[in-house]
Amino acid sequence: MKRNVLIVGAGGVGHVVAHKCAQNNDVLGDIHIASRTRAKAEAIVDSVHAKGSLKTGGRLLAHGLDALDVERTAALIRETKSAIVINVGSAFLNMSVLSACLATGAAYIDTAIHEDPLKICETPPWYGNYEWKRQAECASAGVTAILGAGFDPGVVNAYARLAQDDYFDRIDSIDIVDINAGDHGRYFATNFDPEINFREFTGQVWSWQKGRWTSNKMFEVGKEWDLPVVGKRTAYLTGHDEIHSLSKNLDVPDVRFWMGFGERYITVFNVLKNLGLLSEQPVRTAEGQEVIPLKVVKAVLPDPSSLAPGYVGKTCIGDVVKGVKDGKAREVFIYNVADHAEAFAEVGSQAISYTAGVPAVAAALLVANGAWDVRKMVNVEELAPKPFLALLDRMGLPTRIKDAEGDRRLRFAEPARETAQADPVPAA
Known part of the structure; x- marks a missing residue:
C-alpha cells in the first residue's frame, strides 16, 4: 500500500486536493503541499486546519519548490517519503514532475495534458507529443502514471x-x-x-x-x-x-x-x-x-x-x-x-476547482490501495471505472444517468478502505 502524498501546485485545484487528501489522510498518510510561492501553500495548510478537514492526526506541511527543477523535486519526494505525487501545478510542469517520479519510484497523477509554453495547439494526438513517448520509461521503472485524472479529462x-x-x-x-x-x-x-x-x-x-x-x-x-x-x-x-x-x-x-x-x-x-x-x-x-x-x-x-x-x-x-x-x-x-x-461551504472553493480536484484524490486513493497501482502509464479510460465512480459518489461528485428509462443516480460498490502502514517510496 502506498502512503504519503506530495501535492505540486497551490492554486484553486491544489486547494481542493489538499482538503480532500486531508479528509482521507487515514489512508493517504502525510500530506505535503509544494508551490513556487510557499506562502500560497501555507495559506492552504491554514485553510485545511480552519475547516477541520484532517480526518486523523498527521503531518500537513507546506514547501517552497520550483517544480521545473527535477533534482529538487525528486529530493523533496524523498525527504517527505511521498509515495504518490498529485501534480496540479501549471501544465508546463508535467514532464519535469513526471521525471522526478521516475527518479524516485513515486506514483504520478495529473489533471491536464503537458504543454510547451512556446507551442500552442500542437498536432494531434496531443498525448503523443509528450506523455505517450514516456510509456516505456514508466513500464520499465514500474512507475504508475495516471494521466488526466480531473473531471474533464478524467x-x-x-x-x-x-x-x-x-x-x-x-x-x-x-x-x-x-x-x-x-x-x-x-x-x-x-x-x-x-x-x-x-x-x-x-x-x-x-x-x-x-x-x-x-x-x-x-x-x-x-x-x-x-x-x-x-x-x-x-x-x-x-x-x-x-x-x-x-x-x-x-x-x-x-x-x-x-x-x-x-x-x-x-x-x-x-x-x-x-x-x-x-x-x-x-x-x-x-x-x-x-x-x-x-x-x-x-x-x-x-x-x-x-x-x-x-x-x-x-x-x-x-x-x-x-x-x-x-x-x-x-x-x-x-x-x-x-x-x-x-x-x-465544504472546502472554500468554487465548483470548477472542486470538480477538477476531487477526482485526482479519488485516483490517489485507488493507487494507495492497489486497485489502480498499475505500474505503467495509463489514461483513465484504461482503468476500471466503477471503483473510481464509487469513491466520487462518497466524496461529493455523484454520477447520474439519463436515458429511455428516466433520470436516476448510479451507485457502485466502494472498494474497501485500508489504513495499514506501508514502506516509504524507494530512494533511487
Missing part, C-alpha cells in the same frame, strides 16, 4: 468506459458537454489559470470525426443542448485533452468536446485576441519595457481562487453517448451536477 473518460462496458455493444459517438451555469459576479474572469485557459481557445479546434482528425476555428460550430438542472445552453465545439486519448483507446469514430460560453465571454475573448493581447510573444512598450501581452492580461484579471465566495449556480458535465445495444439504437447521458455554493 471523470468523463471513466463515463465513456462505463458506457462501453455496461450500456453499449457498439458506440458510434461520444459528445462530452461541459456547462458552467454559475455566476461569480465579476465582469470577466476565468475559472482557472487565465494563461492556460486562453491557450485552449487561441489555436485550432481539433475533434475526432468519422475516424480522423477534423479542424475548425474556435466558436465556429455551436449547438444548443438541453441538459438536466441547467436547462438549454449553447455550447461550442472545442479542442480538449480527452478527445486525444478516447479516440485511440475506445476506437469510437466520433469523439467531440463542447463547452458552454456566455456572450460576454465570447465578446471579451475576441476583443483581446484581435488586439493581440492573448499573444505570448514579447512586445516593447513606448517606455522601452518588454512585456508579454498574455501575462499582462493574466495579471489584471481576478485570481481564479478569489471567485469562490459568493459564486452561485451549478455545473453540468457529462457524456452524451450514442450507439447500439442488443441490435437497437441507444442514447445515454452520464453526468454530474455540482453546486458552487456547496463546494465553497
Whole structure:
C-alpha cells in the first residue's frame, strides 16, 4: 500500500486536493503541499486546519519548490517519503514532475495534458507529443502514471468506459458537454489559470470525426443542448485533452468536446485576441519595457481562487453517448451536477476547482490501495471505472444517468478502505 502524498501546485485545484487528501489522510498518510510561492501553500495548510478537514492526526506541511527543477523535486519526494505525487501545478510542469517520479519510484497523477509554453495547439494526438513517448520509461521503472485524472479529462473518460462496458455493444459517438451555469459576479474572469485557459481557445479546434482528425476555428460550430438542472445552453465545439486519448483507446469514430460560453465571454475573448493581447510573444512598450501581452492580461484579471465566495449556480458535465445495444439504437447521458455554493461551504472553493480536484484524490486513493497501482502509464479510460465512480459518489461528485428509462443516480460498490502502514517510496 502506498502512503504519503506530495501535492505540486497551490492554486484553486491544489486547494481542493489538499482538503480532500486531508479528509482521507487515514489512508493517504502525510500530506505535503509544494508551490513556487510557499506562502500560497501555507495559506492552504491554514485553510485545511480552519475547516477541520484532517480526518486523523498527521503531518500537513507546506514547501517552497520550483517544480521545473527535477533534482529538487525528486529530493523533496524523498525527504517527505511521498509515495504518490498529485501534480496540479501549471501544465508546463508535467514532464519535469513526471521525471522526478521516475527518479524516485513515486506514483504520478495529473489533471491536464503537458504543454510547451512556446507551442500552442500542437498536432494531434496531443498525448503523443509528450506523455505517450514516456510509456516505456514508466513500464520499465514500474512507475504508475495516471494521466488526466480531473473531471474533464478524467471523470468523463471513466463515463465513456462505463458506457462501453455496461450500456453499449457498439458506440458510434461520444459528445462530452461541459456547462458552467454559475455566476461569480465579476465582469470577466476565468475559472482557472487565465494563461492556460486562453491557450485552449487561441489555436485550432481539433475533434475526432468519422475516424480522423477534423479542424475548425474556435466558436465556429455551436449547438444548443438541453441538459438536466441547467436547462438549454449553447455550447461550442472545442479542442480538449480527452478527445486525444478516447479516440485511440475506445476506437469510437466520433469523439467531440463542447463547452458552454456566455456572450460576454465570447465578446471579451475576441476583443483581446484581435488586439493581440492573448499573444505570448514579447512586445516593447513606448517606455522601452518588454512585456508579454498574455501575462499582462493574466495579471489584471481576478485570481481564479478569489471567485469562490459568493459564486452561485451549478455545473453540468457529462457524456452524451450514442450507439447500439442488443441490435437497437441507444442514447445515454452520464453526468454530474455540482453546486458552487456547496463546494465553497465544504472546502472554500468554487465548483470548477472542486470538480477538477476531487477526482485526482479519488485516483490517489485507488493507487494507495492497489486497485489502480498499475505500474505503467495509463489514461483513465484504461482503468476500471466503477471503483473510481464509487469513491466520487462518497466524496461529493455523484454520477447520474439519463436515458429511455428516466433520470436516476448510479451507485457502485466502494472498494474497501485500508489504513495499514506501508514502506516509504524507494530512494533511487
